[in-house]
Amino acid sequence: MSVLETNNLSKRFGGVVATDAVNLSLQKNRVHGLIGPNGAGKTTLIAQLAGQLVPDAGRVILNSRDITRLGEPARVRAGLTRTFQISALFNDFSVLENVAFAVQAKAGHSFRFWSNVGQNKKFNDRAHELLELLGLSNQAHANASALSHGEQRQLEIAMALATKPLVLMLDEPMAGMGAEESMRLIQLLQELKHDTTLLLVEHDMDAVFALADDLSVLVNGALIATGLAADVRQNPDVIAAYLGTST
Amino acid sequence: MNGVPTLHRIGGGLVLLLILFTPFVMLWLGKPFWLDIFTRLVILAIAASSLSLLLSVAGLASFGHAAYIGLGAYAVGIPVYYETYGGADWLASYSGWWHVLLGVTVCALFALVTGAISLRTKGVHFIMITMAFSQMILYLLVALEEFGGDDGLSVDLRSEFVVPGAQVLGIPALNMEEPWVFYLVCFAMLLLVLFIVAKLRHSHFGRVLQAAKQNELRVKALGINPYRYRLLAFVVAGIFAGLSGILFANYAYFVSPSMVEWTRSGELMFMVILGGVSTLFGPVVGASVFVLLEHFLSRFTVFWHLPFGILLLVVVLFGRGGIIGMLKREPKT
Numbered sequence: 312m313s314v315l316e317t318n319n320l321s322k323r324f325g326g327v328v329a330t331d332a333v334n335l336s337l338q339k340n341r342v343h344g345l346i347g348p349n350g351a352g353k354t355t356l357i358a359q360l361a362g363q364l365v366p367d368a369g370r371v372i373l374n375s376r377d378i379t380r381l382g383e384p385a386r387v388r389a390g391l392t393r394t395f396q397i398s399a400l401f402n403d404f405s406v407l408e409n410v411a412f413a414v415q416a417k418a419g420h421s422f423r424f425w426s427n428v429g430q431n432k433k434f435n436d437r438a439h440e441l442l443e444l445l446g447l448s449n450q451a452h453a454n455a456s457a458l459s460h461g462e463q464r465q466l467e468i469a470m471a472l473a474t475k476p477l478v479l480m481l482d483e484p485m486a487g488m489g490a491e492e493s494m495r496l497i498q499l500l501q502e503l504k505h506d507t508t509l510l511l512v513e514h515d516m517d518a519v520f521a522l523a524d525d526l527s528v529l530v531n532g533a534l535i536a537t538g539l540a541a542d543v544r545q546n547p548d549v550i551a552a553y554l555g556t557s558t
Numbered sequence: 559m560n561g562v563p564t565l566h567r568i569g570g571g572l573v574l575l576l577i578l579f580t581p582f583v584m585l586w587l588g589k590p591f592w593l594d595i596f597t598r599l600v601i602l603a604i605a606a607s608s609l610s611l612l613l614s615v616a617g618l619a620s621f622g623h624a625a626y627i628g629l630g631a632y633a634v635g636i637p638v639y640y641e642t643y644g645g646a647d648w649l650a651s652y653s654g655w656w657h658v659l660l661g662v663t664v665c666a667l668f669a670l671v672t673g674a675i676s677l678r679t680k681g682v683h684f685i686m687i688t689m690a691f692s693q694m695i696l697y698l699l700v701a702l703e704e705f706g707g708d709d710g711l712s713v714d715l716r717s718e719f720v721v722p723g724a725q726v727l728g729i730p731a732l733n734m735e736e737p738w739v740f741y742l743v744c745f746a747m748l749l750l751v752l753f754i755v756a757k758l759r760h761s762h763f764g765r766v767l768q769a770a771k772q773n774e775l776r777v778k779a780l781g782i783n784p785y786r787y788r789l790l791a792f793v794v795a796g797i798f799a800g801l802s803g804i805l806f807a808n809y810a811y812f813v814s815p816s817m818v819e820w821t822r823s824g825e826l827m828f829m830v831i832l833g834g835v836s837t838l839f840g841p842v843v844g845a846s847v848f849v850l851l852e853h854f855l856s857r858f859t860v861f862w863h864l865p866f867g868i869l870l871l872v873v874v875l876f877g878r879g880g881i882i883g884m885l886k887r888e889p890k891t
């Protein structure tokens with residue numbers, strides 16, 4: 312069953328066609344890999360799916376509902392969450408506060424003025440769970456800006472998970488992670504698959520091939536192949552256009 | 559953020575105690591004019607604290623905060639004027655409760671409307687548009703010929719706060735005309751505003767504001783649109799500034815459009831930045847330093863604005879966290 316799909320989604324920046332009539336379809340509780348050279352339009356595509364960027368044409372459909380006009384926060388509340396290629400953290404908050412705030416965002420409106428949110432047990436407990444999951448527990452009270460690059464990538468994911476997404480879009484989550492961190496994340500994503508649909512943009516081919524059930528290849532804004540990962544890997548166009556030329 | 563601020567709280571408490579008692583000590587030493595200076599200091603500290611909710615907590619550089627002081631002040635000036643000279647019976651009153659109701663309502667509405675528009679813009683545009691709205695109030699007040707236009711309006715009597723039934727119970731009415739009573743009223747208002755700002759800072763609401771200040775993109779990506787939260791902060795800050803305006807009209811026995819000049823808004827920003835944008839008591843310290851420096855510098859030279867401006871530049875450029883930030887700076891790991 313298709314959870315998230317696009318219909319002829321298109322976006323240009325001046326002369327650059329960043330998204331060229333893309334028809335993408337994510338199947339429920341599967342990992343969909345999205346690969347393509349730098350500048351192919353992967354991040355731009357995610358931004359349109361997330362509602363951060365308005366497409367020039369085409370539609371975005373989430374669980375049979377047309378969400379093309381829906382704003383970004385509303386999409387998140389509907390279960391569609393993204394992570395950022397460049398970690399987008401709250402640098403003055405501690406690691407725990409970053410995640411606790413993400414939990415707070417999921418918990419309903421924040422027009423609450425009296426209680427001290429830093430002492431909210433529900434938020435903090437859930438945040439600690441997520442930090443544990445991402446292996447960041449011992450950094451809980453560090454400032455987010457004091458984390459190593461790899462740890463910031465982990466925190467990025469912990470925050471996204473706090474929103475309990477139905478569909479999670481990961482923009483190069485492993486970029487900048489060490490081998491051990493990558494392994495841990497691959498394992499985690501493997502488990503997430505049980506109740507989450509994943510769109511994985513990633514340059515680390517080992518990670519993509521280990522995780523992706525389905526695979527799409529984006530070149531110059533257009534999908535040149537999409538389908539079962541095993542099939543797409545054998546596709547001669549893909550080998551010629553992307554897999555063959557990349558090192 | 560991590561439970562460190564005990565020291566800071568003690569320091570803030572000391573600053574407040576110092577402010578509370580200094581004028582009385584000076585009175586005792588035979589220098590009663592300090593009560594006047596400190597009353598002004600406390601009123602400005604209220605205004606600066608209200609601005610800090612926008613500037614420090616929410617990261618919104620509103621450059622029109624003086625408009626609310628003006629609106630609050632005229633919410634005293636106009637009813638008192640009518641009560642004294644007749645006319646507009648529905649508006650005329652010496653009652654402080656009426657002045658507060660009027661001032662708070664007008665400020666809340668003005669903040670709601672102008673905030674709804676301003677908050678759609680960012681950065682320099684936000685600064686410019688908030689300043690433009692405040693200039694509108696300035697021109698409106700200048701145009702009110704009946705209330706003195708440019709020259710302003712004197713306030714013959716201070717607001718009367720009569721608690722119904724209090725006299726029967728033997729509780730004496732607040733005599734706001736008594737300078738030290740008025741001073742204590744202003745100080746109590748400062749405490750109230752600080753308490754509420756502190757509560758808001760650490761609430762769910764405050765955390766949304768702080769998060770959106772750091773990374774709006776991410777706040778949206780977590781499912782929260784910060785707009786309404788910012789708008790509410792804008793309204794609350796406007797109301798508090800309006801209260802300081804109500805007190806100011808009472809303090810000066812005078813209201814005038816010059817209270818709304820953009821330099822006034824700039825001074826409030828000075829105070830907040832001077833005191834340190836990341837602390838609750840920063841605006842109080844900033845307002846204190848501002849008022850005291852103004853007092854001493856203006857005794858030496860009429861050109862006191864120049865050294866003052868230089869000081870501000872130094873603080874902003876080198877201090878980062880303002881005066882308090884410089885004092886409590888710890889080595890970064």
Ligand SMILES: Nc1ncnc2c1ncn2[C@@H]1O[C@H](COP(=O)(O)OP(=O)(O)O)[C@@H](O)[C@H]1O
Pocket residue numbers: 324327328329347348349350351352353354355356
């Ligand atoms: N905001 C923007 N303004 C103009 N051009 C953009 C913008 N964002 C992306 N682009 C262009 O769109 C193309 C796709 O970029 P991007 O989506 O970041 O690719 P990828 O994530 O696959 O590396 C690139 O040519 C990039 O320069």
Ligand SMILES: [Mg+2]
Pocket residue numbers: 353354355396
């Ligand atoms: Mg990218």
